[in-house]
Amino acid sequence: MSHIASILAPIYQCDPGDVAARLALDLERGPNPGALAKAEAERAQGEHHPYTLVLNDAKGRDVPLLITPRPVLSEDNAPQTVAGITPLDRIPFPDHDEAAGHGNRFFEVAAASRIGTWEWDVVSGRMQLSSGLKAMLGYGEEDIEDHVDEWEQLIHAEDREPVRQAVKDHFAGRSPFFEVSHRMLHKDGGIVWLQARGMGQRDSSGKVVRMLGMDMDITQSKLAEQAVDDERQRLFTLLDRLPAFVCLIAPDYSIPFANRQFREEFGNPGPMPCYSIMNGRKAPCKICPTFEVFETQSLSSWEWQCNRTQKTYQVYDYPFQDLDGSPLVLELGMDVTQKTRAQELLKESEERYRSITDNLPLGIAVIDQTLRITAANPLLTQWFPEVDFASMPHCSQIFAPHPDTADVFDCGGEKIFSQAAITEHLFETGVPWDDPGSRRSFRVTACPMFTENGDVGSIIGLVEDVTEKLMVEEKLKRAERVEALGTLAGGIAHEINQPLNALQLYVSGLEMMLDSHGDVEPETLRIRLGWVLRESAKIRDIISHMRSLVQQQDSRPPSPTDLNHVVEKALTLMGTQMRNHGIELTLELDPGAPLVRANPVQLEQVVLNLAINAIQAFATRNSMESLDVLDKRVLIATRTGEEWTTLLVRDNGPGLGQDEDRIFDPFYSTKESGRAMGLGLSIVHSFLKAWGGEITGRNNELGGADFSVRLVPA
Known part of the structure; x- marks a missing residue:
């Protein structure tokens, strides 16, 4: 303080001990409070720019002081700030040799701080620039003429008018001193940003006749600000593109920032508090998860049902800080109305399907890739009460054969996972709720359940008693x-x-x-x-x-069977019947037909059923009105193909009409009511399915019906 007092005492023309009191008064009036506040804000951001204070000397005249702050470290490495104090109206302008030769301390400090000084004789236009100022623009001592017009030409074209206006404002007394940031043209064509500060000296009429000032190179600071602005703009652009609302909320309930989605959802916040624009309230919410973040300083996630928009949002609140260090909350809200509704519908759907599966007369099991049962409906647990379904038992604990059954049961799980095929199996087993020693028959239909990538992830097993x-x-x-x-x-x-x-x-x-x-x-x-x-x-x-x-x-498993022999054996019973009905039978048996996979007795029943159907077709009421009695023909033939051995039964009767798709349904018959049970073709179909074969029926070109039985070679 003694050093400061020694500098200011001549200005105040008082004893050094009275300087502190005079300085305290000056710092509270005029432009000083604003200058000090601005300097403090810059210091908080780690910046140390020179600034100007204005004191009143003993005669009541304004005396500008150049304050040059610099960051330093104390002996214990603690950060501190020191400042140089120079009266602007007393800054000397020695030539380059004098500054270098005599080591003028001010110029050394100015050069180190990239600060240049200038003096402008307003009347003559002469403008003396320090060598440091010229050097900042890339010029030597003699490269720039000492005239204000020469200096003005080096000001960036877009900034000349703002500089002129700042000069006019100071000359007119509208500002206590001249201050402006502007761009200058570097000798290499680049741009240099300068912070210009100065004060005019007036004559007895109050007209400015001389100005003293300084320019500080703030290019790096401006570039940093521009980078921050660019980054901020990119951030705002990104936030505007988000399909969620984003805003900053201050402790006073104001909203300093709101992205496009916020404005579309709630409107432009302006000065409105958050509780008003977002909730339509006149007072703050009693319970607000957002404002709890100011206290906890931790992330908060919550679901919000907005009465204004009638939407549901998933809200995330993050603790945040403004550029000046003041606390904020960054709030992000995603519209999950459809998702929430979908979840509600899914829950309702799950409850409906669970109700259905719980009341079906079928046992249902979910089987994973290790063939363990991960879920079962109540009926399945009732059928097998001795099985602990909570432990995810292996499927063999349920789908196990009866001890008296010699065959080993295969649920087909491995086949389903490898081939993604639906399988059906029939097995017998004992159950504790039935008579001792009795056996129950269960049919298991196993269906693959696919994952998103198309693989089989699990199996749904439908178990029917x-x-x-x-x-x-x-x-x-x-x-x-x-x-x-x-x-x-x-x-x-x-x-x-x-x-x-x-x-x-x-x-x-x-x-x-x-x-x-x-x-x-x-x-x-x-x-x-x-x-x-x-x-x-x-x-x-x-x-x-x-x-x-x-x-x-007929319960024996399929075995190699001679199809031609079965046909001939069946015709020993049917040949006479066909002759008695006036039917001409043509037999075309392929002598090279291989043995087929079938049950011999059941296969003969197939031949008999198809032959009887042909006889009965000719006897259908009114079916033969347009046919000659002698023109009843039936062809029975066997044929050998690459994959199948085929039995063909063809007649020229009335045909199947429009019933081709229903002829294999149980209890369906094309005959008159009461003449048949409608089970013949259904039984034939079940036999063929058990052997891995097929049967089809269609109308032929003769007007009758063709039945093709395709059998797998043994």
């Missing part, structure tokens, strides 16, 4: 077979009558020999008895054949 259903189906199959035998009754009687007539003839011949000769030669008797035994064997074979068709002997 088909015990009673299978029993009913078996009874219906027997009834269908009996119905078919009723149709075959005439042919069976004819087939049995032939060997019976032969037996009667052979026995009658022996009786006549005994009546005529009294005895029969042993050799003749042996021959005649052989004939009797042969015809008896025929009758036995016919009866055995019929018994195999009626009794339940």
